[in-house]
Amino acid sequence: MSTSRLTLESIAELAGVSRSTVSRVVNNHSGVRPEVRERVLHVIEETGYQPDPAARRLAGQRANVLGLVIAEPAQALFADPYFPRLIQGITQKCNALDQTLSLFLFHKKEEEAKLYPRILHNKLVDGLLVTGTHDDDPLVPQLIENNSPFVMIGRHDNPNVTFIDVDNVAGAHSAVTHLIRLGRHRIAIITGHLNNRAAQDRYKGYINALQDRNVPFDETLVEYGDYTEISAYEAMQRLMQKNIDAVFACSDSMAVGALRALQEAHISVPGQVAIVGFDDLPPASRANPQITTVRQPIFQVGALAVETLLDILDTNLIPVRRLVLPTELIIRQSCGANII
């Protein structure tokens, strides 16, 4: 017996009431006698009835579907566990709040043109969680123009954009300051491409920390990676000629890549070169030596983003909210803090 014929109408009939009453019960509206409500609830329970989101959406309600846009070309999703972790945080909260999550990923820049209109006009989605956008990304302005409710994960300069971010500047600052305090002065950085706000902020934290402690900035100590281990491995090869005594890698995966390059060259870590990473994901704690890193609350960011989006959807007031969560420096072995 397929349940597909279950509608408001049929529940109403079974409960001996009208369609509207059932609707009221389902939507928890007032004005239903407890006794009747009970009866209806019972029928719903028994039949396993679930309202049709499409019909509901069409009648002007929410579909309880949120969209997650990760505007990051394919390989970034593999680079490290960051996005999987974020997705976990998001889906867990979605589950708790009875929201379905739709996923929009694209793989090549070219897919943008095709996918973005689909996203923008997708009436099946009540609101959007957007992350991984680059500076020149056309999505955000379009969303604003469209009046589509959305929350960014990662900050955005437009003052009308609500976002959840992590304090990347402070995080990077604390990492680099820590290295300086430990007596390192030739501190390299392996950063992601600077077309992305998080990368920019971590870079800024690095620069600021050097300045604050009067450590001269040497631009030859700046190397670029793409958050993959291999890219940092290669960056480290280049850095090894530069007589450095520390490196700040802007993700744990990159820290692991740097570590591997150093170890293969028989350069001791942290003896000769100290390493600090960013994220505090498994690669950092698993490495040998374990990697000192900046912990960011990825899971919480995902959960908060969902809650915030739902708030916006609920209130319709769209009060701009800009949440910046703190990071925490997790000191392990790779920075040499515990070398006597």
Added chain:
Amino acid sequence: MSTSRLTLESIAELAGVSRSTVSRVVNNHSGVRPEVRERVLHVIEETGYQPDPAARRLAGQRANVLGLVIAEPAQALFADPYFPRLIQGITQKCNALDQTLSLFLFHKKEEEAKLYPRILHNKLVDGLLVTGTHDDDPLVPQLIENNSPFVMIGRHDNPNVTFIDVDNVAGAHSAVTHLIRLGRHRIAIITGHLNNRAAQDRYKGYINALQDRNVPFDETLVEYGDYTEISAYEAMQRLMQKNIDAVFACSDSMAVGALRALQEAHISVPGQVAIVGFDDLPPASRANPQITTVRQPIFQVGALAVETLLDILDTNLIPVRRLVLPTELIIRQSCGANII
């Protein structure tokens, strides 16, 4: 000017035709004068009109939304890059075929009870891709009973279930046979929990390979992990007492964990103990020594699953299809094949 007020009706008006005609054009139905079709198309182009999927769905059509259910508790998604990779394969194909993907993950066993009914009755989804289910998982039987179109990723015993799988038995068999040919006879296995079909099949391939070559099976050489690196690391610690000369790890992440345990114990790989993994994901090629592994076409599996589901949806005939893709043994350093 928000585009949200664009409907079939408004397009019809602009083009000077009726609603039905526009609908015919949009759906590429016959019976519209080329000239009129042209005119309508032009208006659609100009306005950027996109049909409302909810209304369409309600009127008895597909919503062009597919659901992906990963019935695997949270941590498995982090264990290794398998699922991210699979998701990539799936979304890429979805993008190409104009399908939106909805994601259903759950984190604790308890969420099942809440999430499954939502999945089963989710009328916003045209069909389901299901993976990560365990033997006793109630989802599959319910889907069948419900007559919900779905495709499994990973085989299923029910003869009415369409699935896409990889030849896990043959893959494991080739890995273990390779080790035997290289002269290894005390071959351990680190397997995932055997409540899952893929794990069972790899285990079976291991057993079969031993039998085929008359290598005695020693059940003390069977250890269990959960696909995380750390679980294999610990499993390997136990295995080290057992005088083994090779280990078959059922995922690359587990192979890396085993490798790390051996290296920390100063046991040479592949000198004293050879290692073969499964998947051929980055962890295998990145390790030092690089890990010999069984390559499975994850990306392709995802893409095929989408195509198959769409076929089912298109034809309504639901002809059962059971596709098993081949694996390939990728020989690198950790198995000792190139030790002279």
Added chain:
DNA sequence: ATGAAAGCGCTAACAT
């Protein structure tokens, strides 16, 4: 070839 009209399952006035 095209238009008119019914109906998909739901919500939200509006009656009662």
Added chain:
DNA sequence: ATGTTAGCGCTTTCAT
């Protein structure tokens, strides 16, 4: 407190 009714935007007979 509950029922009645008019849409939401679309597809799909059925007329013309």
